[in-house]
Amino acid sequence: xxxxxxxxxxxxxxxxxxxxxxxxxxxxxxxxxxxxxxxxxxxxxxxxxxxxxxxxxxxxxxxxxxxxxxxxxxxxxxxxxxxxxxxxxxxxxxxxxxxxxxxxxxxxxxxxxxxxxxxxxxxxxxxxxxxxxxxxxxxxxxxxxxxxxxxxxxxxxxxxxxxxxxxxxxxxxxxxxxxxxxxxxxxxxxxxxxxxxxxxxxxxxxxxxxxxxxxxxxxxxxxxxxxxxxxxxxxxxxxxxxxxxxxxxxxxxx
Numbered sequence: 036x037x038x039x040x041x042x043x044x045x046x047x048x049x050x051x052x053x054x055x056x057x058x059x060x061x062x063x064x065x066x067x068x069x070x071x072x073x074x075x076x077x078x079x080x081x082x083x084x085x086x087x088x089x090x091x092x093x094x095x096x097x098x099x100x101x102x103x104x105x106x107x108x109x110x111x112x113x114x115x116x117x118x119x120x121x122x123x124x125x126x127x128x129x130x131x132x133x134x135x136x137x138x139x140x141x142x143x144x145x146x147x148x149x150x151x152x153x154x155x156x157x158x159x160x161x162x163x164x165x166x167x168x169x170x171x172x173x174x175x176x177x178x179x180x181x182x183x184x185x186x187x188x189x190x191x192x193x194x195x196x197x198x199x200x201x202x203x204x205x206x207x208x209x210x211x212x213x214x215x216x217x218x219x220x221x222x223x224x225x226x227x228x229x230x231x232x233x234x235x236x237x238x239x240x241x242x243x244x245x246x247x248x249x250x251x252x253x254x255x256x257x258x259x260x261x262x263x264x265x266x267x268x269x270x271x272x273x274x275x276x277x278x279x280x281x282x283x284x285x286x287x288x289x
Contacts, residue, residue, distance in 0.1 A: 039270075039277045043261050046244045047274075048281050050217040052130040055121055056234050057267075060223020060249060062137045064268045065115045068108065087197045095180045095189065102192045106157055106171070114145035117222070120271035122146040127278045132212045136224060136231050138194050151208050153201050153231050155194035164188025201230065213238040220246045222267050226253040235259070 047053065059067075080101070084090060091098045122145050125131045133142050133150045138157040142150045160169040162183035169190055174181045181190045195201055209231075213219060219238035226232045235255045239245045247259040248267050256262055263270050 039263075039274050040261055043244075043246060043274070044277045044281050046218055047128065047278055048285075050128055050244075052132070052212075052216045053124070053128045053218045053220070054132045054134060054212045054216040054234075054238065054243075055220040055222055056224060056231065057133060057135045057137060057142070057222045058224025058226075058231075059137065061115070061117045061267045062139050062141060063223070064117060064266055065112045065139075065141060067112055067137075067139050067141070083197050086194070088199065091191060091196075095191075099176075099180055102157065109139045109141075109157055112139075112141070114141045115268045117267035117271045118142055118145035118147070120267075120275045123275050124271075124278065127275070127282055132216070134209045134212060134231075134234065136228065151205050151212070153195070153205055153209060155192075155202070157192060157194055159193035160190045161193040162186060162188045162190055168193060206230065209234060210237065213243070214241045216243050218246065219243040220248060221253070221255045221259070222248045222271070224249070224253070226255045 085098055085101050118141055121131070121133060121142070125148065131149065133147050134153060135142055135150060136153050138152070138154050140156055140158050158171055160171070160174065160181070161167070162169060162185065165183060165186040165188055167183060167185050169181075169183060169185075173184050174190070175184075182188065183190055213234045214237060216238055219235060221235045224231070226235060232254065235245055235247075236258065239258050244261075245255065245259045247253065247255045247262045248265070248270050249255075249262075250265060263274075
């Protein structure tokens with residue numbers, strides 16, 4: 036695991052706004068699978084066959100069963116030290132925004148206060164008729180596919196399916212955060228799925244100090260100011276420890 040460069044520590048210590056883009060890598064360290072059909076019945080299907088609107092309308096009960104299976108797995112895993120480190124980092128910088136491509140709610144469970152969800156949240160549900168958000172506790176499977184308790188419309192998981200646009204407001208906030216931050220982290224993301232993949236480059240073009248945390252090279256590697264090779268659950272806690280030490284030595288205790 037690489038040592039944390041002093042240049043990065045100083046940049047973070049001086050930063051007013053820090054943005055962290057997270058991808059599947061940070062969730063994988065908690066044991067969240069990629070759901071590529073490794074279990075029983077679902078081996079016959081690819082996510083592309085189930086996570087799209089046409090499949091849902093054709094067989095909503097099957098799609099719901101798959102999402103309930105996924106939810107059970109997500110609810111059983113726990114935030115890892117990488118998630119926890121980002122929560123602590125909030126104490127040491129004036130503003131920290133997490134932009135995540137993950138739908139597992141782990142950043143929120145860890146305690147991150149400002150999370151922009153680009154692909155939705157698997158624990159939320161949305162009505163196709165009235166658009167209201169319905170909590171998991173309100174779901175009623177007694178008649179098969181759950182219905183909206185407000186209007187009776189069909190409910191769907193509040194996630195972005197293949198072929199769908201990202202939530203407009205979440206994307207707007209993500210672009211604004213990337214354009215205005217001092218330091219931008221790309222953590223555990225392959226940086227090949229657009230439009231999220233454009234955010235590190237947008238931050239770089241607007242003068243941000245770009246840091247990549249990833250075990251493998253990605254397109255971000257080519258322009259990142261600092262590349263830290265390894266798992267986020269190991270690197271981010273070490274980084275926060277260095278920031279804590281630096282600020283404490285300079286009597287900047289929150």
